[in-house]
Amino acid sequence: MTLPDRDLLLCRDCCCGSTDKHPDVDHDALRDALLSGAGRLDGVHVRVRVVDCLSQCDRSNVVLVRDFATGGRPHDTWLGQVLDLDSVEAVLRWAAVGGPLPTDLSGLAFAQVRR
Numbered sequence: 001m002t003l004p005d006r007d008l009l010l011c012r013d014c015c016c017g018s019t020d021k022h023p024d025v026d027h028d029a030l031r032d033a034l035l036s037g038a039g040r041l042d043g044v045h046v047r048v049r050v051v052d053c054l055s056q057c058d059r060s061n062v063v064l065v066r067d068f069a070t071g072g073r074p075h076d077t078w079l080g081q082v083l084d085l086d087s088v089e090a091v092l093r094w095a096a097v098g099g100p101l102p103t104d105l106s107g108l109a110f111a112q113v114r115r
Helices: 027-036 085-097
Strands: 006-011 039-041 044-051 063-067 075-079
Touching: 006 027, 006 085, 027 044, 027 085, 039 085, 044 085, 063 085
Parallel strands: 006 044
Antiparallel strands: 006 063, 039 044, 063 075
């Protein structure tokens, strides 16, 4: 199996995707927008996977961007508070081009807290 250039892991379990925590967010629409944006983007293979809890509940909604394009070990970027379509579209645009984290996503990035 060939790995994608970038893997987007969308947390969906206890807090992420929950109307209990974010009642004004259309979580299904955000998930669907991320899933429909996957595939080949500008020649880059981007895969989106919906996963169980990533244990970063205080940052919900969390998207882990795993970059395999560098070869060797993947590089992980953690994004939290992905709560609107603009953020989802920014994640997909960045996944398509790679490189440094763009300004419109820098406020969402955080260092993983090991639990």
